[in-house]
Amino acid sequence: MMKISQLAAHSGLSAHTLRFYEKSGLIEASQRTGSGYRRYSEEDIRRVEFVKTARDAGFSLDEIAQLLSIRLDRDQHTCEDVTSITRHKLEAVNEKIAQLTEIRESLELLLESCDGGLDSAVHCSIIEALEAGAAKTTHPNEDQATKEATL
Amino acid sequence: MMKISQLAAHSGLSAHTLRFYEKSGLIEASQRTGSGYRRYSEEDIRRVEFVKTARDAGFSLDEIAQLLSIRLDRDQHTCEDVTSITRHKLEAVNEKIAQLTEIRESLELLLESCDGGLDSAVHCSIIEALEAGAAKTTHPNEDQATKEATL
DNA sequence: ATAAACCTTAGAGTTATATCAAAGGTCAAG
DNA sequence: CTTGACCTTTGATATAACTCTAAGGTTTAT
Ligand SMILES: [Zn+2]
Ligand SMILES: [Zn+2]
Ligand SMILES: [Zn+2]
Ligand SMILES: [Zn+2]
Secondary structure: OEOHHHHHHHHOOOHHHHHHHHHOOOOOOOEEOOOOOEEEOHHHHHHHHHHHHHHHOOOOHHHHHHHHHHHHOHHHOEHHHHHHHHHHHHHHHHHHHHHHHHHHHHHHHHHHHOOOOOOEHHHOHHHHHHHOOOOOOOOOOHHHHHHHHHO | OEOHHHHHHHHOOOHHHHHHHHHOOOOOOOEEOOOOOEEEOHHHHHHHHHHHHHHHOOOOHHHHHHHHHHHHOHHHOEHHHHHHHHHHHHHHHHHHHHHHHHHHHHHHHHHHHOOOOOOEHHHOHHHHHHHOOOOOOOOOOHHHHHHHHHO
C-alpha cells in the first residue's frame, strides 16, 4: 500500500496531479488511513499506470475516462469501441499536424524572403508580406523556383 | 471610416474579437463618433489586416504585438529582429509537430495491434498495451518487421 | 414614432490540464 | 517533545484566445 508521494515517485505524476485525476474521476485510492491519508492498492497503482501510459500515448483525460470504463467492463464492450476512440484521436492528431504543417510553410516562406541582416527593417520583406496579406499563400512560383533550380 | 461591424465583415474577424484585440493593445480605432462608436481609418484597417495576416501565418498575439512594434518603428529595428521572432516561432512549431508525430506513431501502433472487430474487448490488445505501459515505445521490432517484409 | 439593427462597457465564462496557496492535521526520528 | 517532512481540503491561479451576457444607448428605415 503506497502513500501518495510514493506513487508520485513511482508513476511520474505529481501528488498534485494524482489528486487532480482523482477529482476528475479517473483514479482513486481504494483505502484511507484513519487520519485520511490515501493508500493505493496494487490495483489502484495499475490503474494509475494505465492512465499515465494512455496520457503519454496522447489521449486526453476525457478519452482516458472512456478507455477506463471499457477497461473496467471489458466484456460489455467491443474492440470496435476501443479502436473508434483511437481512430478519432488519430484523425484529430493528423488534422492538427496538417494545420501546423501549413503554418510551418508560411513561416519558412517568410524566412526565405528576408536575409535577417542587421540593417534597418524599413524594407523588411517579412513585414511587407504581412502587410500585403500574403503570408497564407503557398510558396510563390514554386513551379518557377523549381524551373530555376533545374536551369 | 468603417464601423466595427463593417470592419468585421471586411477583415474576417468578429466585432467581439476586434474589441478583444483592442483591449489587448494590438489595434485601435483612431476615432470615435460623438456617441462613442468606433470609426476605423484606412491606417487602422491596414493594421487590423496586418494582425489578421500574422495570425493566419501562425503567430501568437504576443508575437504579433512584437511584430507590430517593429512595424511602427521600422528604422529602429533590424531584419534580424524580425527573423528572430519568426525563427523562434518556426522552432516551436517544429517541436510541436515532432511531439504530435510521436503521438501519431503511438496511435498507429495501437491501431495496428487490434482488429477493431465487434467481439468483446476482453482481450483487446490496445487495452492490454496501455496496461503494459507499452504505448510510448517505438514500433515493436520494426527491424524484424522489415526483415519479415523482405522475406 | 417605432421597430430593427447596431453600438457601448465591464466583467464573467469557456476549454484543458494542471499547479499552487492557505491553513491545518499527522507521523517518524532524535 | 520538538522538528521537519508529509498529508488533508477547498478554492484560487495560470495559459491562450476568445466568446458571451447584461443592461442600456444610438441610428436608420419605414
Ligand atoms: Zn520552403
Ligand atoms: Zn527583413
Ligand atoms: Zn505504423
Ligand atoms: Zn482490440
